[in-house]
Amino acid sequence: MIQKLPRLINLSLPKTGSTTIGHVFAPAGGVHEGLHDLTVGFILDYLDGLISHKQLLTLLTRRQRKIRATVDSSTFLHLIASELCDFLPETTLYLQVIRNPTAWIESYLNMLIEVGERLMLSSSAADLVWTSRYGRHHSAKLEPLTLYHKYHDKDFVIPIVTDLLLFWQRSVSVVQQAIPDSQLLYCSLEKLGASLPAIAELIDIPYGRLNHDALASNVGSRKPGVRDVISSHISCAIHSSPIVYANSIELYGQLAEKSI
Numbered sequence: 001m002i003q004k005l006p007r008l009i010n011l012s013l014p015k016t017g018s019t020t021i022g023h024v025f026a027p028a029g030g031v032h033e034g035l036h037d038l039t040v041g042f043i044l045d046y047l048d049g050l051i052s053h054k055q056l057l058t059l060l061t062r063r064q065r066k067i068r069a070t071v072d073s074s075t076f077l078h079l080i081a082s083e084l085c086d087f088l089p090e091t092t093l094y095l096q097v098i099r100n101p102t103a104w105i106e107s108y109l110n111m112l113i114e115v116g117e118r119l120m121l122s123s124s125a126a127d128l129v130w131t132s133r134y135g136r137h138h139s140a141k142l143e144p145l146t147l148y149h150k151y152h153d154k155d156f157v158i159p160i161v162t163d164l165l166l167f168w169q170r171s172v173s174v175v176q177q178a179i180p181d182s183q184l185l186y187c188s189l190e191k192l193g194a195s196l197p198a199i200a201e202l203i204d205i206p207y208g209r210l211n212h213d214a215l216a217s218n219v220g221s222r223k224p225g226v227r228d229v230i231s232s233h234i235s236c237a238i239h240s241s242p243i244v245y246a247n248s249i250e251l252y253g254q255l256a257e258k259s260i
Contacts, residue, residue: 023214029070116148139163
């Protein structure tokens with residue numbers, strides 16, 4: 001048995017305030033990206049059919065015993081939202097932070113380009129394999145090192161953007177389908193800071209205990225030239241796939257209205 005269970009689990013995508021949530025709640029047991037690489041690895045093994053459901057739950061149990069999170073703010077747990085909900089008690093609450101899909105794609109791709117730049121300096125083949133494997137769960141061609149070398153190539157990036165729009169739709173929809181309404185909290189990224197007192201109250205953590213200096217902990221890429229190139233590619237992708245874009249924006253609007 002796990003002696004300490006999370007009160008709140010973040011089921012949001014990367015670049016949607018996970019760092020802020022983890023750091024704000026750190027004094028009360030908030031953990032950001034606990035055992036990140038190891039956990040992503042066994043989640044991907046599960047999704048690829050390399051380990052069983054029972055093995056996944058065993059690994060998740062061991063992880064929680066290690067990190068002892070009260071608030072588990074990780075960017076990969078949305079991949080197993082249904083499994084978590086079935087495994088954990090009904091008293092567990094889940095948070096989905098909603099970000100405009102095109103803004104999310106721009107921020108996420110800029111982050112991955114920086115990851116690719118760091119990989120240029122890495123001598124570890126394992127790093128290359130791991131990041132490529134994780135990226136391909138978002139888009140077949142999404143490998144950070146390749147993206148770093150080819151982000152200027154519109155023909156290379158546009159299909160990735162379209163894939164990410166579809167990934168965004170699938171990911172947010174899967175969480176809605178997996179988690180009962182009584183356990184799922186929605187928050188738009190723009191309202192995250194203002195919503196933290198309500199979130200803290202719902203999980204019985206005094207707001208005064210929190211680290212208020214940690215708001216906006218992760219500001220993203222500081223390379224405007226790269227951002228401008230990616231933004232241009234996103235605009236082209238929107239014109240190439242208007243229905244995919246329209247569906248994403250419609251879903252975003254519906255969920256943002258539910259923000260606490």
